[in-house]
Amino acid sequence: MPTKTTKKAAPKKRAARPKAQNRKSVSTKQSPKTKPLPKDAVRLVPLGGLEEIGRNMSYIEYKDDIVIMDMGFQFPEEDTPGIDYIIPNIESLRVKKDKIRAVVITHGHYDHIGAVPYLMGKLGNPPMYALKLPKAILERRQEEFVNAPKLNIIEVKYGDKKKIGEHIELEFFGVEHTIPDSMGVIVKTPAGNIVNFGDFHLDRDKEGNIFHYGEMERIGKMGVHTFMMDSTNALTPGFGVSEYEVVENLEKLFKDANGRIIVATFSSMLTRIGEMIKIAEKLNRKVIINGRSMKQNVQIAQNLGYFKFKKDTIAPVQELKRLKDENVMIISTGAQGEPNAGLMRIVNGEHRHIQIKENDTFIFSSSVIPGNERSVQNLTDNIARQGAMVYNTKLIDIHKGGHARQEDLKIAISKINPKFLMPIHAYYHFRFMAGQIAQEVGIPKERVRLVDNGQVCLLTKEDFIITEEEVPTNYVMVDGLGIGDVEEVVLRDRMMLSEEGMIVIIATINRKTGKLIKNPDIISRGFIYLRDNQELLKEMRAKIKGIVSRIPRQQQLDADYLKSLFRDQIGQFVFRKTRRRPMVLPVIIEI
């Protein structure tokens, strides 16, 4: 007998969301039974980003005013097959959309802005606050959605303060991340200052001075009630690598290449792309940008003056044939092996202007999104088969690069010195570890708040209470034109279909006699190739006939009962024969 039959039990990865009883064990949680809930508290509600990577969104509510922070999407996971994106669930906000005064966007990455075109219309299109670059990215993207409203984005600068409604003030400040124009926000509320850094890492100059260090000190001195802290890298020990070191290392890497350099990365890595172009310029290489989204982003950043290099360093692809190999750098999308991306076309020999040469050096971002491993491996193999060198480098890794590591988190925590630390971003384990780290810089466990998506928090001057109130945060899935119409049940079916396939049994029955009018029809997909298994097909038909014939004639045909007989007995029969559990879908046609 085969030893591994676990998968036959049920689709594998169901329990993506923690169960309520597990949540209860979070020791920092205050029980509303012991203490009455405060009446005049500030409500802080995270809608996403605390039990996953992506779909970052949370809001702060006080009386008639609501401020939303970020509106990102999440890429599909192994248990959401076929889905385009997962976006935050805004059910709790729709009923009070008139109270929304502001949507603050911390930076222009899709895990923070991706859901904007899907949700802003449903929220009454409230005013947004963003720095120059994310504003441009948001506006450009919104144009792709014909039915989405024109956004009303107020461009802000570091240091700007904005009065929101009667009781809230926003103040924006600079943070470092892998895209220019990243900011944090201080939400000044009657309960105190809530500080959200968005995504951040600490970056240093060559003398070791941390950028925005004085800013962190200043914020700390203002007094901080709650520090919402990016914990994406809370499992990684040590200090972050500074951008100047990354640039030096990239330069070394690039210097070693004899022929052309082809870098595959994400189009959202704008800081890194800018640096690579600067290095290219220094090494006397022209840069060709390959891929639509990459071109758009570079164009935007260039137009807004974020890139400091000569205009003609970026060359149109047509110039390629006039350039020597050692004077070329190509920066391309498609590092994940996406079938339609720029890189795939090059590797498959389908690109109009770029073909692989033997002395090419390909450099890949090392972070492969789960599920893409085989595609990326195929891509890499196909490049190697054409004789070019391929390197993976962590230097252009997005997931690791842009988020503060343990030692840097400690610095941020001790500078901000909040009453309460609320780790945000990534999974529970990451936030838990952020809480552990905090203890080393004097934030005891009692002041750490591990909040799950949807848990309503009440903030008073003295306290931060995680209540038992929960707003809906179940996945809202974007699939083609549909938003939210693919539900759990559909995904469960997709998972089951992908593991075991299905059998449709069609029994055409004379309503009066209860007899089969014709041979049962059986179609099957993803189970076994029935054409090669005629014997099994024959046995199934016989089984179906047997089931129908054993039904007493006198009674009215009960189609539902008959269906359940088919489902059970054919299911069992097939399992006994094959050890597989295809979905059995019976159809009774009564004539």
Add this chain to the structure above:
Amino acid sequence: MPTKTTKKAAPKKRAARPKAQNRKSVSTKQSPKTKPLPKDAVRLVPLGGLEEIGRNMSYIEYKDDIVIMDMGFQFPEEDTPGIDYIIPNIESLRVKKDKIRAVVITHGHYDHIGAVPYLMGKLGNPPMYALKLPKAILERRQEEFVNAPKLNIIEVKYGDKKKIGEHIELEFFGVEHTIPDSMGVIVKTPAGNIVNFGDFHLDRDKEGNIFHYGEMERIGKMGVHTFMMDSTNALTPGFGVSEYEVVENLEKLFKDANGRIIVATFSSMLTRIGEMIKIAEKLNRKVIINGRSMKQNVQIAQNLGYFKFKKDTIAPVQELKRLKDENVMIISTGAQGEPNAGLMRIVNGEHRHIQIKENDTFIFSSSVIPGNERSVQNLTDNIARQGAMVYNTKLIDIHKGGHARQEDLKIAISKINPKFLMPIHAYYHFRFMAGQIAQEVGIPKERVRLVDNGQVCLLTKEDFIITEEEVPTNYVMVDGLGIGDVEEVVLRDRMMLSEEGMIVIIATINRKTGKLIKNPDIISRGFIYLRDNQELLKEMRAKIKGIVSRIPRQQQLDADYLKSLFRDQIGQFVFRKTRRRPMVLPVIIEI
């Protein structure tokens, strides 16, 4: 419009196997057109393991004698949903099974032995050669397969020589890997010595002396025609970490734990498991083994005398309640978040004897098999939610640990000093890089052979020719009781079903009039939840009726034509409405 619609085009990861035209570009390949093929050559045929991780198997054939090396399986990949294992394709061997004189098993890991119960019967159950531990593992596992033949395994020792048939001699030698009793084999043929190390890394004692170093020198001096070299780690720079260092580091890690230590790893990591038990003994901890396969393997290794610790260091789980936390180490299966494994039961509170405590320290193997990321994350989060600490450590990483890195590969190559280097294991890019590395120690490109699965190689005293002859190596899939009955088409259907779901359309039609007898039946799974989309359902029905009504009455009902109309027009209609392409399965019931 959504920007990401690539997935709608086609199932994503089809091109797992390289195309023939890509293979042609391998520069080392000799064209049979330029030179006539030698008549009296030794044939070397790799059946698996050269374009994937796993299903390692190859054979050497000379006149009437065949020697097979290894017979492993591969775990399913993202493009083989629902499959248990992938095993080597033995079509080319079945027809000449009478010539098979020996199956050499290099070590007891499933990627080298996993296919034995499925294939040995089909190959006439030839004699096998293995060291003591793999022999015991093979025999124990074979018992689980009731219809598989009893194996005829000849136990060998390092240094043994075996004459095989008339022209071949085998000689076995020791290598280091992550399981005891790993060996390499020298196949002495009329063309020369073919040396296969199996899986190996170089391990050193505290003085830096490499184990089996003299052995490598001795083999090199014998003269080696072809070195079949494990390239799994050919992308990793530097030297390997020695076992004694790993042990020291593990000891440090274990010393830091205050409460119980719970290690989750693979049951095949027997060397590491043995070391951990030794450390436990030193730290005055009893060891509880959790998980059926782990218990079995430890038992076998213990019985054969591979573990050097006191008998009672391993304690039955019932003793747990009598032991203090600081005297307990639990070693468990389930590091991949498998639903039925020992660890999952502990974490879900379903284990009869082991419950999580707040001061537990969990230590995970860091290598997560692709596709298990979310399961492992859930598992980790669930442990953290119960207040225990979780660490990932590369120290018990199987994929990295057991295979020689670049600098160690160079040492092996220069000691073995083969005429031809044939990198084996893992993907093309890895083997390509192994070939690059070899150049640094004096093996020029012309002597490197990058062979794909199934390519027949002819070895003469002077040459190693990759011919154009290919034997079948397409995936043979084990799914439940079926072996090889899940074919490409079934997998393609599974992939499509999992991304887009399906719609079954049943039209019951009067054969004579060509009219619909009843309202068309529509069932759907994995597409959208039709109950919530009655409008779409109604429109589909109307569309179906329209299609049927437009068929001219006079002609004979052409069911196939009608089906194709349904498929095309309903498919297009649904796509226009939803931007999704569910599989449309039309059924015509003629009455």
